[in-house]
Amino acid sequence: MVSNVFVGLGKAQARALGHPGLPLAVIPHPFGSRTRDEVRALAEKCVVEIVKLAAAK
Amino acid sequence: MSVVPAVPLSRAALVEAPDDLDELIEFFHARRWSDGLPVVPPTRERVERMLSCTSRKPDEVVANMAPGFGAATIERIAINAVMAGCRADYLPVLIAAVQAMTAKEFNLQGIQATTNPVAVWLVINGPIAEQLGVNGGMNCLGQGTVANATLGRALRLILQNVGGALPGEMDRATQGMPGKFSFCCAENEAQSPWEALHVERGFRRDQSTVTVIGAAGTHNMNTHAENADDLIRVIADTMAFPTSNDYWINGEPWIVIGPQHAEILHARGLSKADVKRRLWEESKLSAGRMAKIELARTQIARSEELGQITADTLLPISGGPEGIGIVVAGGPGTHSVYVASFGDTRAVTREVKQ
Numbered sequence: 001m002v003s004n005v006f007v008g009l010g011k012a013q014a015r016a017l018g019h020p021g022l023p024l025a026v027i028p029h030p031f032g033s034r035t036r037d038e039v040r041a042l043a044e045k046c047v048v049e050i051v052k053l054a055a056a057k
Numbered sequence: 058m059s060v061v062p063a064v065p066l067s068r069a070a071l072v073e074a075p076d077d078l079d080e081l082i083e084f085f086h087a088r089r090w091s092d093g094l095p096v097v098p099p100t101r102e103r104v105e106r107m108l109s110c111t112s113r114k115p116d117e118v119v120a121n122m123a124p125g126f127g128a129a130t131i132e133r134i135a136i137n138a139v140m141a142g143c144r145a146d147y148l149p150v151l152i153a154a155v156q157a158m159t160a161k162e163f164n165l166q167g168i169q170a171t172t173n174p175v176a177v178w179l180v181i182n183g184p185i186a187e188q189l190g191v192n193g194g195m196n197c198l199g200q201g202t203v204a205n206a207t208l209g210r211a212l213r214l215i216l217q218n219v220g221g222a223l224p225g226e227m228d229r230a231t232q233g234m235p236g237k238f239s240f241c242c243a244e245n246e247a248q249s250p251w252e253a254l255h256v257e258r259g260f261r262r263d264q265s266t267v268t269v270i271g272a273a274g275t276h277n278m279n280t281h282a283e284n285a286d287d288l289i290r291v292i293a294d295t296m297a298f299p300t301s302n303d304y305w306i307n308g309e310p311w312i313v314i315g316p317q318h319a320e321i322l323h324a325r326g327l328s329k330a331d332v333k334r335r336l337w338e339e340s341k342l343s344a345g346r347m348a349k350i351e352l353a354r355t356q357i358a359r360s361e362e363l364g365q366i367t368a369d370t371l372l373p374i375s376g377g378p379e380g381i382g383i384v385v386a387g388g389p390g391t392h393s394v395y396v397a398s399f400g401d402t403r404a405v406t407r408e409v410k411q
Contacts, residue, residue, distance in 0.1 A: 009124060009170050009227050016125040016221060033350045036357065 001046065003029035023053040068115060069132055074098065085140075089223055092213055092238060096140040107135040107145045111152065111411065119152055120159035123166035125221020129155045133219050141211035147189060147204065150267055151211055153407040154179055157269040158216075162403040168271045169222040172229050173302065175399040176236030177212055178272040178311075180384055182255035183265030185409050186243035193243030195388030198275060198313070209239030234274055242386055248316040249385035250323035257329065258406045265409040270311060270382065271402035273302065276395040280318075285325035288318055289332070293339035295395050296374060299346040302400030304372045305355040307362060309403055311382035312336070313394035319385045329383055337378035341371035 002010040004026050014022035026049075027042050034042065075081050081098060085091045097103070108115055108131065115132035122129050134151050143151070158165050158177060168175045181191045192202035200206065222228040230237075246253045255266040278295050282288040296303075296310060303310045314322070314332075322332050344352050345368030356366045362376065375381055382404060387393075 005172065005229060006170070009229060012221065012227050013124050013126075016127070033354055035353055 001025045001027065001050070003027050003031045005029040023056065025049045025053060069104075069136060071101065090140070090214075090218055092210065092217065094210075094238075096214075097142050099136045099139040103139045104132065104135050107139055107143070107148050108132065110145045110148045113152070119155045122155070122159060122216070122220035124170045124227045125219075127219040127221055129159075129215065129219045134215060137214040137218055138207075138211045141214050142203070142207040143211050144189075144203070144207075147208055147211070149409050149411050150179075150181065150185065150189070150208055151215065153267045153409045154208075154212055154269055155215065157267060157405040157407040160405040160407075163269060163271065163405045164399075164402045165220070167401055168399055169216060169220055170227055170229055171399065172231045173273060173399055174230055174232055174234035174237075175271050175273055175402075176234055176240045177216065178236065178270040178396065179209060179212060179241040180254060180268040180270065181208075181241070181243045181266070181409075182246065182253050182268070183260070183409070184263060185265035186246075191241070191243040193245035193386045194248075197242040197245070197386050197388075198240070198394065205241045205243075206239050209236075209241035212241070213237060213239065236272060236275065240272065242384075244384050245316060245386045248319075250319055251329040251383075251385065254382075254384055255406060260406065260408065266406050267409055268404055268406040270396070270404045271399040272311070273397045273399050275313075276397070278393045278395055279391055280393075281391050282318075283321065285322050285327060288321055289335045289339060292393065292395070293336050296336065296340040296397075297342040299342065299348070299351070301342075301374070301397050303374045303398055304342050305347070305351055305358055306400035307359055307376050307380075308374060308398045308400040309380050309382060310374055310398050311384065311396040311404075313384050313386050313396060315387040315390060315393045316385060317389065317391060318393045330378070332383065333381045334378040336381055337373060337375065340374050342374070344368055344370040344372050 002024055007026060010024045025046050027046055074084050082095045085096050113131045117131050119129045134155060135148055138148055138151055189204045191204040216222055244254050256262050260266050278292055280291050282291060302308055344366055360366055
């Protein structure tokens with residue numbers, strides 16, 4: 001799971017670690033400054049995408 | 058994290074490169090093997106000469122370096138040292154620096170990949186500083202000294218070429234900072250009134266060490282303050298700014314104290330620990346000075362440590378006075394330097410072994 005600013009990093013790191021096709025769930029940047037409520041809302045959205053990615057695998 | 062390199066490790070491949078100097082410089086730029094400046098070609102002869110200054114085997118892996126997890130072999134460190142212009146006997150310093158940077162508490166992944174402007178600052182202590190000519194005196198953070206310039210540059214090339222943090226790719230820095238080209242100095246132990254940094258961190262005075270620090274900038278503090286109270290007050294006030302990472306994370310800020318300022322503090326009878334305690338107490342930041350969103354994230358990040366945090370809370374810059382780092386360096390003059398940290402990092406010191 002990465003924020004959109006770090007998608008390139010996530011892909012490059014996945015390649016470097018031998019998993020070039022690793023699916024990435026993307027959330028909006030920045031993440032560090034979000035309140036707890038915003039993080040919860042993001043998590044609810046993101047879990048749907050993660051389940052989709054896991055199911056696709 | 059244990060990482061097995063995707064490519065089998067052996068000695069570095071030989072690459073055919075142009076003889077013409079202009080073409081050769083462009084050859085390195087085109088492959089992004091440089092920091093943007095011309096490099097010294099790492100010919101087999103130059104690399105072998107560098108390797109002769111360590112007893113360690115060229116294919117020994119010192120560490121895998123985030124974020125790309127490239128294997129930092131002794132030979133790869135030597136190749137980048139040659140490219141940066143290092144003299145052969147500098148190699149052991151860089152090997153120790155790689156060991157230090159890959160310690161967990163340094164958080165190399167964060168430092169390499171962050172949007173923050175973080176440079177790795179090398180501080181050299183012990184006899185090797187004088188042996189190699191690392192400058193801890195006048196202009197020690199500036200240009201003009203071969204060891205300072207090329208050791209810092211070599212470290213950057215290693216971070217980029219072995220660690221894989223290419224700007225705009227895995228290095229996500231919003232602006233970056235000039236210290237990412239090179240940021241290296243010695244401590245001015247001869248003019249320090251206190252125990253040296255490496256002694257403070259558990260080493261003997263006759264051991265040589267390198268300390269790595271995740272530094273977010275240098276801010277000059279020019280003051281003609283003549284007494285210790287006045288000097289501490291203005292340094293502490295400079296440390297306390299509301300956009301500092303250190304306050305919301307519980308950081309580890311550093312002060313480069315010029316010898317003149319150090320002498321004022323010492324003459325008052327203050328030890329290094331005393332200075333840290335005074336700075337820690339006097340640099341507390343009113344949480345209400347932060348942007349509302351930073352106050353909110355500080356409330357989340359530091360409530361366990363500090364209890365309830367409101368706009369009226371006075372936030373300490375670090376978990377305790379010992380979290381403030383002090384290095385005595387520089388020449389004559391009324392200057393000290395504030396070095397804010399990345400925040401989520403801790404300095405690491407390793408012995409330099411031949």
